[in-house]
Structure formats: C-alpha cells, structure tokens
Amino acid sequence: MPNDAQKIAFLASPTPEAQAALARLTGRYGQHAPEAADVVVALGGDGFMLQTLHATTELPVPTYGMNRGTVGFLMNEYEEDDLLWRLAAAEEAVINPLKMVATRGDGSQVEALAINEVSLLRAGPQAARLRIAVDGRIRMEELVCDGALLATPAGSTAYNYSAHGPILPIGSEVLALTAMSAFRPRRWRGALLPKRARVRFDVLDAGKRPMMAEADGFSVRDVVRVEVASDAEVRHRLLFDPGHGLEERLLREQFT
Structure with missing residues (x-):
C-alpha cells in the first residue's frame, strides 16, 4: 500500500x-522542500535528472524521474495518475559518481x-596528446586523439556510446x-577498468595542444592533469517502475 502521507518534492x-x-502535479499531490521530503520527483529530460x-x-x-524531455533514459514514463502507487512499487538503483x-x-x-x-x-x-596511468602505473605513454573519457555504467549509453564505447551493465x-x-x-x-581504479x-605539450576537462558538463579549461576515481561515499538513489530499471534499459539499448 502506498503511504498517503508521503512527502514529495517536485x-x-x-x-x-x-x-x-x-x-x-503539485496541485494534486502537494509540494514539499527537498530537504523535508521523502522522495524527489524530477520532471524533465536526462540533463535535468543529472542536475537534480x-x-x-x-x-x-x-529521486524518481518522469520524462518531460526527449530521450529520457534515466526517466520513467510520464503519467499523472496513481503516482503514490508507482513510488511505493518502484525499484531502486544506487549509483556512485566519479570524482574529478x-x-x-x-x-x-x-x-x-x-x-x-x-x-x-x-x-x-591540433590533436591532443595524453599520457594515461591506472593506479599509479603508466599504461599508455602517448595517446594522440581529440579526447578521452571515463564513463560509469549509468553513463555508458551517453557520450561514451556516441564515441563507440561499450554499454556496461549497471552491476x-x-x-x-x-x-x-x-x-x-x-x-x-x-579499455575496461575495475570500478576501484584510479x-x-x-596532458602532454599543453601549451601548444590545450585541453579542457568536463564532469557531466561542468567545464575546466587549460588543464594539465586530471585524476578520476569512483566516489564510494556518494550514493545517488534512483527509482524506476518495475521491469523498467536501469538493468533492463541497458539491455534493451543493446538490442535496439
């Protein structure tokens, strides 16, 4: 049974x-501040979900998303009826972000x-030149490229997939x-790396071949070194309708 007293922040x-x-939705279900709510409901697309x-x-x-954008990979279908039931039945996926x-x-x-x-x-x-080290050991002395990225399973269908990277199962x-x-x-x-990898x-020859770094769209220019690792202390909790969780979405994407 859904909790009729559930506090929602839209x-x-x-x-x-x-x-x-x-x-x-606020007229129908009420509105609470995020810090006083039991659940956050995000209305928009994938970009807005990341912002939220x-x-x-x-x-x-x-956080439970409902798609009012375009792709909506991280969102559920938009439906105004029975929201409390959907929230009560939702499956949870926990995501650890990368720290840059x-x-x-x-x-x-x-x-x-x-x-x-x-x-x-x-x-x-000009093309960039990068040296790549994993856990303190140099694995590639020089990569000449337009860029490189490190993606989480949740992000593997985004920029990573467009760059011909693999889709990663969420677990x-x-x-x-x-x-x-x-x-x-x-x-x-x-390459595929363990989640614990650092x-x-x-950036080689940064003066002649400048590079910028981005973390989910947050940009830093004129970088000479970028270190990235999973942050296990930060846990993002996403809710999905039963049978439409991240695991299913990632599988479906590979057969589309």
Whole structure:
C-alpha cells in the first residue's frame, strides 16, 4: 500500500511541458522542500535528472524521474495518475559518481562529481596528446586523439556510446575508458577498468595542444592533469517502475 502521507518534492526543468506538469502535479499531490521530503520527483529530460541528482547530493532521499524531455533514459514514463502507487512499487538503483580533480596550468585545482562521465577534450585546432596511468602505473605513454573519457555504467549509453564505447551493465563494477578519434595508437578504442581504479590523464605539450576537462558538463579549461576515481561515499538513489530499471534499459539499448 502506498503511504498517503508521503512527502514529495517536485522539481521541474524550465521547459513549458515540464512547468505545466509541475503545476498539475503539485496541485494534486502537494509540494514539499527537498530537504523535508521523502522522495524527489524530477520532471524533465536526462540533463535535468543529472542536475537534480547533483543538486540533491547531500540529501538521503531517492529521486524518481518522469520524462518531460526527449530521450529520457534515466526517466520513467510520464503519467499523472496513481503516482503514490508507482513510488511505493518502484525499484531502486544506487549509483556512485566519479570524482574529478583537475589541475590547471597555474597549479590551481578544481574538483567535481560526474554521474555519467569525465571527459577530456581538445581545446585547440591540433590533436591532443595524453599520457594515461591506472593506479599509479603508466599504461599508455602517448595517446594522440581529440579526447578521452571515463564513463560509469549509468553513463555508458551517453557520450561514451556516441564515441563507440561499450554499454556496461549497471552491476558490472567496471568503468569504460574510451578514446575519441584516436590517431595513435591506430584504432585504439579504449579499455575496461575495475570500478576501484584510479585513472590519471597527463596532458602532454599543453601549451601548444590545450585541453579542457568536463564532469557531466561542468567545464575546466587549460588543464594539465586530471585524476578520476569512483566516489564510494556518494550514493545517488534512483527509482524506476518495475521491469523498467536501469538493468533492463541497458539491455534493451543493446538490442535496439
């Protein structure tokens, strides 16, 4: 049975569709601040879901998304009826984000969390040159490319998949290291790494071949070193309708 007293915090993207849904749902189910709620319901697309998860990192409540955007890979179908029943029956998936520590040329450091991926991208006309180390051991002395990224299973169907990286099962405990337009080594597409791995990217010849780093769209320019590892202390709790969880979605994506 659903808890009729369940406190819901509705958050919506600024699109007209999401704002209209927000008005209808809050009128029907009430509205609470996220810090006083039992569950957060995000109305929008995948980008807004990532924003919501980042904004509620410090809160222990789960997040249930309803698609008012486009792809909606992290969202459930939009339906206004029986929301309390759906929340009560929902399956939970727990995601640990990646922690990025980016060092700029002036020695300053910027930290950020990424639920999908941390990516390094060339910021000039010439191909970038990277050295890659895993757990303190250099695994590739030089990767000449447009960029490289480290993706979580939850993010493996996003930018990683567009760069021809593998789709990872949500419970696989691995990360995908994927190159973008690798020129040397020829045809190198990347590697699968244990979830506990600590990856370090050193930008070679940064003055001539500048790079930027991004963590779920948060950008840091003029980086010379980027260190990435899973942050086991941060747990994002996502809710999905039964039979439509992340595991099923990842499987379905591979046969589409």
